[in-house]
Amino acid sequence: MNKRLILLLSLAFVLIYACGNNNNDNPADNFDHAAQAVKDNDSLLVYLRNNYYDNSTDSIRPLVAGQTALIDDSRLMQEQITEQDVDYTLYYFVTRVGNPDPVKGFPTVADSVLTRYDGRFMAKTDSLVLFDRRVTPLWFTLTSVIRGWSFGFTHFKGGRNITSNGPITYADGGKGVLFIPSGLAYRNLGNIAVPGSAPLIFHIDLYDIIEDTDQDNDGIPSILEDPDGDGDPRNDDTDNDNVPNFVDTDDDGDGVRTIDEDANGDGDPTNDFSDPNNPTLPDYLNPNITTDHSN
Template identity: 50%
Template structure:
């Protein structure tokens, strides 16, 4: 019996030693260098932009092989800061659109085709009549959140009882570094560290009102820095875009609509230049 106990004790010590040695391997762990990857991605995207163009007849992206105009000749650049890393988000607006221009927290109704730089199509939506093609720009990759702010929605020409239809939609391309997409983890058919190319059509867009207070969330960025999380008028720990009583005066924002027009932003009872819903002594 004692020999058996001694055997299990030795076995336990052996396993414990293995675990401890295995843990020591963590000392070799190196965090992923996202800043370095951003540089690699940018070089790959610039090369792609200089060597590819859109073939309108084929509705596809092709390599330049003659005198075609490469994407690079018409490119626009948006510099994006995420997690203290600077990224270049490239885009082309081929059709501006005529309707609402979304902020990066709104909802969009869109068709799209997503490709890798080697031309592999990993995702697409050709119709707004199938499934639910609405996307919250807060719940998608950052390249979409920022990229769609450069387009406007179209004009709804749908007829009663007929499929939904828009004309004069916003159209163009987004060229997204992996740091504003799926990073070094990838997703489904998208491998790690993959820059992405999207051909997009913005059919419709609507402003979000996350706290249902009749003030669009994109208007609750009081300091105008593009970050909704640091705007908290009554300092209650709840950012204004999620706070039903922005100024903390006990009257909900939606009820601070003195003229009854459904818009709390244009009511200033005491004439001090601060709308009532942000003025605790109004």
């Protein structure tokens, strides 16, 4: 029992590491990320040409006569992503988009998702499991995971809850495979579970999402806390306190919570403009407006 407990705890630890955000960027790092991106893409293309998706086992197998290589399978898609001035290609294989009930759209890169998954090194076969998805589904916020996940999950929808008695169960959720270059995963440094410069493969099941996730509960969806409009709320910090707006309860640092800078009381701080000298800047981003409307 002790050995089993240790194994389960170890697995849980690796699971947490599996999808954690990559925080290993180092200003002194002289690693050539652009060159590694080209190398990773070449490796991914070789893999996609030499393997196919086995529908009967929901797994990837070495290509055999009569089967369609992943690269030629119409279910394989790709997205071009620029991250830290480097261009990457993310490949994703859509087994099922998902049919949510109640109806929900695709998640954004800042929404929360309920998923089961397994992660693998890119190898000749589909058998080298690193992170086992055969556990209770877990919630993740897509701002706090590797970027391959942040973008990859936006191409799938959730399913429908069919729970009657017992554990929560879903059907018809999004299902597929993400082929992630190392630059959108753990980059050149890796982590305790993943070596540096390792492209990864994740088999994912998406069960549910929280649309318009609001991580700091300030009345503004995290995806909209993006004043510079680049689609990435992680790099927006209006008051320069090293806390991005999407997790900062006081975005402009004026001592009044963002949710309380709602002059018209409609629950949306983004449409309140009280400064005649700066009529296009909403109050919650304007440190000169310090009226608290909570009372």
